[in-house]
Amino acid sequence: DRLFFVILLTWFLFYFGHRMYKAYAQIIVNGQVMLEKMSVNFTDEIRIKKMMVEEGDEVVAGDSLFSYVVETPGLNRLDKIYNKYDGNNNWFLREKMAVTRQIQLKKSDRQGINTLIQLKKEELEALKKRVYLGSELSHKIEPVKTKIQELENEKSSLTSEINVLYDYLQRLRQQEMLAISMNQKAIEEELAAKSAFESLVLYYTTPITGLIGQIQKQENEVCYQSESVMTIHKLGVIKIKAYFLPEHANDIAIGDEVTVVFEDGSKSKGLVQNFYISTYPMPPEFQKRYEPTTRSIVVDIVPKDEYEAENWLSYYKMSVKVVKSRFKMLQ
Missing domain, CATH: 1.20.58 (Methane Monooxygenase Hydroxylase; Chain G, domain 1)
Known part of the structure; x- marks a missing residue:
């Protein structure tokens, strides 16, 4: 009986100690694996003529992504004449x-x-x-x-x-x-x-190597000055956007090491590259339903080394858990 009591006491001490450690010694927040991206937009209003890529395509700097024309007063007349004759009148x-x-x-x-x-x-x-x-x-x-x-x-x-x-x-x-x-x-x-x-048709070539993200405009649509045609995610420049609560602000510093836990249970190491003091609404997928919108501090986390960076690419766009120790000695 004494041995059983000792084992049970040890288990309780370990369990509550682990819970206390996670509650007070660690900060666990949500994050998402992201690639650095650029938006494709123009200073003039343009009309997309032919889209040459699809979302998820990998492109190399210099590849043509789409053709377009700059909207001008006489463009519609040319467009109508261009498409008027069908050649099928028998x-x-x-x-x-x-x-x-x-x-x-x-x-x-x-x-x-x-x-x-x-x-x-x-x-x-x-x-x-x-x-x-x-x-x-x-x-x-x-x-x-x-x-x-x-x-x-x-x-x-x-x-x-x-x-x-x-x-x-x-x-x-x-x-x-x-x-x-x-x-x-x-x-x-x-x-x-x-x-x-x-002679008016122009071709947009990507200045970077990367992956095609969301395409906002389709063929024959007009893209206005304030709008974006698509986004391009830079390959190799991968990071995690983590969302810390405002009360964690004093526990975050540039260069801090964090542990990243992926959805399949594997773990990796990352470093805090930057964080933004202003709070931002937490993405909808991390919000609890029927509760007020939670604001968070956005933290950029980069891989600790090249090996980790290559490993992160396979988890692009996936959600992760970011574990940050409150104490330097425990990192």
Whole structure:
């Protein structure tokens, strides 16, 4: 029993000692692994024409990221001309095919009527012979003549319709030639506008090597003077933004060593590079829900050496815990 009591007492002393150490000897705060970044913005209003990168792409200094034009009063007119001609207008072809088909059908109908007229005329001649011989009555001749006349009238009507269609087809061909001529002018105007427009297109090249961050503007969007097109994160210049409470201000000094605990449980060493006395709202992901906005002191923490810096890159944009000892001797 005495041994059990000693073990239990030792465990309680260790547990409460550890809790007291963490509560009073250590400061544990939230942080996020960040790369130093630059914003891409302009002194003039510009319109993005073509975006050549996506978020997360790695770029090298000198790479073209996007093309753009500076907004000017005459730019919209050039842009409209540039995109006006579509080259897909085949209405004349469809209409000519339809008219030609109608002509063929009406010619076929007329040929059929010609055949009927010929048959009726033969029937009329045979009927006249029988009447002459007295085997048929003469009153049967008149209906056949009437039918032949009706067929002749129908044939004449079809011929007139065919002639009208031929005239329309001829006008279509003339209009098509005129349209081709006009389209040729439109094409020439488009090519001239394209040449003038392309002379205004500029390309933005990155001055640094890094990763493409958030892209705020898409193709054909206007970027105003106060806005940013995108952000570029500098490779190799990695740090952690840590958020200390205002009451920790006296425990922070440039050059202090801290322990960084990543989400997978691995640990690393870093140094306080800079901190900002003014307090800033803590990022939403570190705020407690339904509680007033907490303000914090932002602290920049850099890797202790190159090995640590290379290790931090794999945790880019991840949340971390930053552990800072209150006592120099415990760092």
